[in-house]
Amino acid sequence: RCRPMANATTDELEKVIHERLDVGKVTAMTRAGTSGWAVMHRATTDTGKRLFIKVSREDASMFQGEAQGLSAMFDTQTIRVPEVFQYGQLSSVQGSYIIMEALDLSPIYDQGELGRQLARLHLADPVLPEAHQGRFGFSIDNTIGATPQPNGWMEDWVSFFRERRLKHQLLLTGDSGLIDRGNRLCLRLNDLFDDIKDDIKPSLLHGDLWSGNISGEYAAPVIFDPACYYGHHEADFGMSWCGGFASGFWEGYHDLIPRAPRFEQRQKLYQLYHFLNHYNLFGGGYYGMADLILDQLLKELQ
Amino acid sequence: RCRPMANATTDELEKVIHERLDVGKVTAMTRAGTSGWAVMHRATTDTGKRLFIKVSREDASMFQGEAQGLSAMFDTQTIRVPEVFQYGQLSSVQGSYIIMEALDLSPIYDQGELGRQLARLHLADPVLPEAHQGRFGFSIDNTIGATPQPNGWMEDWVSFFRERRLKHQLLLTGDSGLIDRGNRLCLRLNDLFDDIKDDIKPSLLHGDLWSGNISGEYAAPVIFDPACYYGHHEADFGMSWCGGFASGFWEGYHDLIPRAPRFEQRQKLYQLYHFLNHYNLFGGGYYGMADLILDQLLKELQ
Ligand SMILES: Nc1ncnc2c1ncn2[C@@H]1O[C@H](COP(=O)(O)OP(=O)(O)O)[C@@H](O)[C@H]1O
Numbered sequence: 001r002c003r004p005m006a007n008a009t010t011d012e013l014e015k016v017i018h019e020r021l022d023v024g025k026v027t028a029m030t031r032a033g034t035s036g037w038a039v040m041h042r043a044t045t046d047t048g049k050r051l052f053i054k055v056s057r058e059d060a061s062m063f064q065g066e067a068q069g070l071s072a073m074f075d076t077q078t079i080r081v082p083e084v085f086q087y088g089q090l091s092s093v094q095g096s097y098i099i100m101e102a103l104d105l106s107p108i109y110d111q112g113e114l115g116r117q118l119a120r121l122h123l124a125d126p127v128l129p130e131a132h133q134g135r136f137g138f139s140i141d142n143t144i145g146a147t148p149q150p151n152g153w154m155e156d157w158v159s160f161f162r163e164r165r166l167k168h169q170l171l172l173t174g175d176s177g178l179i180d181r182g183n184r185l186c187l188r189l190n191d192l193f194d195d196i197k198d199d200i201k202p203s204l205l206h207g208d209l210w211s212g213n214i215s216g217e218y219a220a221p222v223i224f225d226p227a228c229y230y231g232h233h234e235a236d237f238g239m240s241w242c243g244g245f246a247s248g249f250w251e252g253y254h255d256l257i258p259r260a261p262r263f264e265q266r267q268k269l270y271q272l273y274h275f276l277n278h279y280n281l282f283g284g285g286y287y288g289m290a291d292l293i294l295d296q297l298l299k300e301l302q
Numbered sequence: 303r304c305r306p307m308a309n310a311t312t313d314e315l316e317k318v319i320h321e322r323l324d325v326g327k328v329t330a331m332t333r334a335g336t337s338g339w340a341v342m343h344r345a346t347t348d349t350g351k352r353l354f355i356k357v358s359r360e361d362a363s364m365f366q367g368e369a370q371g372l373s374a375m376f377d378t379q380t381i382r383v384p385e386v387f388q389y390g391q392l393s394s395v396q397g398s399y400i401i402m403e404a405l406d407l408s409p410i411y412d413q414g415e416l417g418r419q420l421a422r423l424h425l426a427d428p429v430l431p432e433a434h435q436g437r438f439g440f441s442i443d444n445t446i447g448a449t450p451q452p453n454g455w456m457e458d459w460v461s462f463f464r465e466r467r468l469k470h471q472l473l474l475t476g477d478s479g480l481i482d483r484g485n486r487l488c489l490r491l492n493d494l495f496d497d498i499k500d501d502i503k504p505s506l507l508h509g510d511l512w513s514g515n516i517s518g519e520y521a522a523p524v525i526f527d528p529a530c531y532y533g534h535h536e537a538d539f540g541m542s543w544c545g546g547f548a549s550g551f552w553e554g555y556h557d558l559i560p561r562a563p564r565f566e567q568r569q570k571l572y573q574l575y576h577f578l579n580h581y582n583l584f585g586g587g588y589y590g591m592a593d594l595i596l597d598q599l600l601k602e603l604q
């Protein structure tokens with residue numbers, strides 16, 4: 001559809017790789033599919049490096065979020081994620097790119113290993129100074145799907161989740177029924193954390209952990225395409241309704257991080273965020289799910 | 303944990319492959335991960351064949367369902383699925399196996415292509431005589447996850463879905479609240495099909511189409527691990543809440559099979575079956591989802 005543009009992109013990517021990355025010259029570059037908003041490329045260089053490149057017509061801010069999230073997880077050395085080499089604006093055409101290590105993905109992985117490695121990610125000592133000091137948030141705002149996800153640092157987890165997560169998505173729905181009940185839920189939020197509120201430490205979260213963002217590489221688990229921030233570790237299970245997690249996963253995870261009281265109830269809360277986001281992104285049936293969880297939580301907290 | 307057993311299994315598999323499949327002798331056999339209920343193996347033979355083998359401690363009936371489903375889809379030549387070579391009971395240890403073509407899976411695939419190929423699967427002329435004559439069901443009962451899925455042939459789709467799908471899962475919940483309301487829904491089911499009831503033809507369905515059962519092979523879509531039967535094509539979207547389908551998928555599908563009136567409402571009905579099944583398999587949060595959809599449908603049909 002857009003041949004000259006695509007060629008300009010490829011030419012520019014080859015130049016970027018050659019001039020700004022210490023990996024040699026590109027010897028082959030192929031398209032490797034598209035997703036909703038990006039075109040994937042694979043490149044090989046004359047030093048034998050294999051790169052995976054995502055290109056989008058948007059500006060570089062989404063890739064900045066992805067790059068900083070991947071790097072933060074990579075630096076913990078707890079779970080396999082692709083190493084990021086660079087991201088930036090394209091100059092020859094409108095758009096942006098992220099260049100990372102190519103993974104050798106194949107869909108089989110050890111579920112128990114994923115559980116243990118995810119727990120280790122959540123237990124890792126925070127690198128960012130704000131999180132190290134106990135605050136919740138991230139170095140930059142990022143996106144969850146295409147929805148903006150604000151990450152301004154806050155001292156208190158419950159306040160963070162209320163202001164930067166729930167209220168933010170509620171407002172985006174523009175639906176007064178959801179907003180009213182959501183606000184009522186926000187007033188009762190502390191009750192869900194009674195048993196654990198002094199134990200909540202900032203954990204680096206993947207932030208969008210569903211089966212499409214988990215894969216295997218030689219049977220070891222890999223995760224990618226994150227929406228990272230520092231938060232309560234249980235919040236990483238907000239997408240577990242689409243995680244494909246088998247019992248081995250939960251055993252592995254809870255071997256390292258025991259299940260706290262009212263885990264199931266808070267899981268609903270954390271799912272509510274993603275259902276609201278799915279409603280904001282895709283509409284339709286997800287309204288009902290958000291609506292339901294809101295009702296259930298309000299009833300339980302009466 | 304079970305070394306001697308595993309070796310007996312491998313030895314027997316090598317023998318089965320050599321003696322009963324026309325693919326030569328096994329030159330290498332490696333473990334390739336486990337899932338909730340099966341151990342995966344890969345084998346290469348001296349004629350260069352690459353095989354994928356699932357082994358379970360259960361009897362062969364689950365693999366019989368999988369084998370017949372995969373073969374039925376394979377025979378339509380509409381969408382890529384692995385070719386099945388054999389399944390059977392193990393004799394050296396308790397358990398069973400299925401041997402199929404090894405796929406070269408990698409997670410990227412063309413969503414539009416998946417939509418079009420799935421539509422072609424749904425449009426393919428049924429091979430089984432009962433379905434060719436317009437009946438709904440399958441050659442054998444199979445399983446959806448680990449839940450039995452009865453497939454006895456019936457003339458009428460709405461009756462089939464009521465008796466063999468909804469009522470079956472409702473009873474398994476043992477929950478009188480769900481059962482009562484489910485029965486009320488069953489009485490109103492025809493209303494959801496008013497506009498289309500004369501157009502419903504038996505389509506071969508994958509039956510468990512979620513993102514974990516879809517992958518790519520050199521960018522082309524592949525589907526596997528089915529729970530096949532002949533049914534209303536829209537029923538294949540009962541797992542779409544976890545399908546990862548982007549707009550390109552829907553465009554591709556509806557290019558070949560236009561969206562019928564009340565598609566969204568029936569999608570809820572078809573999701574209800576899978577939410578009930580998830581509740582029966584995993585409990586917990588899925589109760590609420592089944593409960594919600596039941597309520598919504600009952601309200602809409604008043
Ligand atoms: N570093 C990588 N190497 C190889 N394949 C990758 C890599 N990162 C992602 N992929 C593949 O590309 C697909 C799309 O990538 P993803 O980051 O999830 O894209 P999007 O942000 O568009 O959802 C993934 O499902 C995965 O299969």
Ligand SMILES: Nc1ncnc2c1ncn2[C@@H]1O[C@H](COP(=O)(O)OP(=O)(O)O)[C@@H](O)[C@H]1O
Pocket residue numbers: 106107108337338339340342354384402403404405406407514515526527
């Ligand atoms: N024919 C095949 N070749 C290669 N890999 C396969 C094949 N079939 C399945 N797989 C891989 O094995 C994984 C588990 O297989 P699946 O049939 O879904 O198992 P289960 O029935 O236990 O869920 C799949 O996610 C897929 O990655």
